[in-house]
Amino acid sequence: MERRKMFIRMITASLLRRRSRMFVALLAIAVGATILSGLTMIYYDVPRQMGEQFRNYGANMIFVASAESEGLNTENVEEALSCISDSQKRGVAPYRYETVTVNEQPVIVAGTDIEGAKKTSPYWLVTGEWPSEKGEILIGKKTAELLSVEIDDTIQMTYSAQALENPDQPAETDRSENEDAINMEFTVKGILDTGGNEESYIFMSLEDANELTNGESKIDVVELSLSATQDELNEYVDLISKKVPDITPRLVKRVTQSETTVLTKLQSLVFLVTIVVLLLMMICVATTMMAVVTERRKEVGLRKALGASNKSIILEFIGEGVLLGAVGGLLGSILGFIFAQAISMNVFNSTITFRVLLVPVTIIASMAVVAAACIIPVRSATDVDPAIVLKGE
Amino acid sequence: MSLLELKNVSKIYGSLKALDDVSLKVEEGEWLAIMGPSGSGKSTMMNIISCLDKPSLGEVILDGVDIAKENSKKLTEIRRDKIGLIFQQFHLVNYLTAVENVMVSQYYHSMPDEKEALEALERVGLKERAKHLPSQLSGGEQQRVCIARALINHPEIILADEPTGNLDEANENIVLDLFEQLHNEGTTLIVVTHDPEVAEVAQRTVVLNHGKIAKEVINENFGKKADGKNDK
Structure with missing residues (x-):
């Protein structure tokens, strides 16, 4: 042995x-x-x-157009999203912001994917319902107070491209002199309470926003809620910056730093x-x-x-x-x-x-x-x- | 040349001389008994011969080497290679079986060999009890395992400290018979005992008193006595 x-x-x-x-x-x-x-x-x-x-505290990454690009569009956003693992995507919400007038008052409209917004911003407190049909909107609490509207009220919005080019001019003058102004009616389905800037906006579907702006398709920013560590987020930022030069991915430092x-x-x-x-x-x-x-x-x-x-x-x-x-x-x-x-x-x-x-x-x-x-x-x-x-x- | 020679060996603890200028020769193949009352220096002499202790003065020549001058590492090697120890209280490892206890000695010496260990147990009449733990063996059986362990590495000297001290007469006879067999095969035996019956079967008896050799007795009936015991 x-x-x-x-x-x-x-x-x-x-x-x-x-x-x-x-x-x-x-x-x-x-x-x-x-x-x-x-x-x-x-x-x-x-x-x-x-x-x-932490995903309950909102998006932790955003896509914005890079300085040299012509802006975000469906193609380059899709390409950038393909760099991120599906299993880590908790929510993706593209936003388009436009200024419209309601009862002579200029307000900011945000067109988005409503389902995506629900996921990227689960902390939003909605009184009433989320918009689900065409012509339905979610209105921020401050704007609702400003316009004195309540749930199920109908409001008319006017979009004028000229007004955007001369923002210093009074809206009333724009509207009266601009024959290309587009008017659409929307039904208020819910009032949004966040305690933040969102209370000053009106949210609608991206399709409605595009229609209101004469069918022109545009994305200003994409908000992403990703279940990833700080290192993984940084890796995604590097990867997307290299692969999709039209897009500049940024981390929402308020969220990622707290995390x-x-x-x-x-x-x-x-x-x-x-x-x-x-x-x-x-x-x-x-x-x-x-x-x-x-x-x-x-x-x-x-x-x-x-x-x-x-x-x-x-x-x-x-x-x-x-x-x-x-x-x-x-x-x-x-x-x-x-x-x-x-x-x-x-x-x-x-x-x-x-x-x-x-x-x-x-x-x-x-x-x-x-x-x-x-x-x-x-x-x-x-x-x-x-x-x-x-x-x- | 003698196999073991103590030259003017003293062991001093403070003011106490446990061994006092002792000189002794043990020839190869000899069966020596060391007797004496408690405190006479038997255990001290046993510890020195078995390389468990060193003398304060004098020389201890074992197989040509003065073990009094060696360091503890070398003493461990000498003890492992040349000496087989048998204890009064058996000192078997309680969680190892009889055969494993024998193999432990092989393990430290060279290479464990279960077959050889079983043969050693067979020799002491315990082959059937090889897989038993010490707690399952009688005192006599445990002492026989201890003997098998001592002889497994074919040591030059077997040192037994009161080997029959905890045994009844029947087991004492078995152990003494085994010693006789070992002696007949040429093994050198040194048995420390206070029992005159155990001492008288040895070839020679040295009696210690107050650390000195008080008496040395050659057993003239050695062969006859041994034969007589075998005839029993």
């Missing part, structure tokens, strides 16, 4: 035939590995989970807790191993009397510890997933992604931590004087 086989036979016998003794050590390692594995899983899943939560700040703090907290758990695990295992070594002083003395070198004894104890670490690590990586899943369900109300790579990482980390924790107690084991312990003193 090879020495290696005998080594494995001895350390497995020590663990299997001394189950009650080793159970405490195994428990300490498994609990440590569970928390380590669980927190690591959360650490890596937090950006995704937080990203989902990054919260994420950094949360990840730092999880990292700190993980380190503390690792230290506690080391102390616990070291204490247990110290007790195990003390309990086995006679055995160490016997082995030394039989001719074992200090190196052999250290290797045997470390071998036992490493094997224990492997079993504890395996248990911990399974229990850690359950632990992380429970936290994720309670905190984020969503399931966590199982990372297979974490299994070997947890096992190796547990083995390394246990080996490190064994060093001090095992070194003390080699100080045993066989003549004394074998006499039973």
